Amino acid sequence: MEEILLLTVENVAQAGDDLHILPALPAGQYEYDLNGIQKVKVITPDRRVIEKDAEISMPLGTRSRSFTLMFPNTQEAEIPVGSQ
Numbered sequence: 001m002e003e004i005l006l007l008t009v010e011n012v013a014q015a016g017d018d019l020h021i022l023p024a025l026p027a028g029q030y031e032y033d034l035n036g037i038q039k040v041k042v043i044t045p046d047r048r049v050i051e052k053d054a055e056i057s058m059p060l061g062t063r064s065r066s067f068t069l070m071f072p073n074t075q076e077a078e079i080p081v082g083s084q
Contacts, residue, residue, distance in 0.1 A: 009081050024067060038053070044082075
């Protein structure tokens with residue numbers, strides 16, 4: 001399967017055991033379904049490669065059409081700003 005760069009992490013927000021990644025992913029930019037749990041590869045600024053499950057969803061009741069990206073059971077130090 002072809003690898004596709006989704007984003008470069010600009011900010012993270014810790015919510016309990018979950019890590020929310022910013023920016024959000026614009027809807028309609030991708031040719032495949034992003035909703036649900038997806039295995040993603042993360043490359044940190046120090047070039048470590050991590051494969052983790054990410055929950056990708058489109059929040060209901062929001063005006064923006066974008067997907068949010070959340071890593072369950074992940075701490076901020078695991079996926080720092082600048083990761084891809």
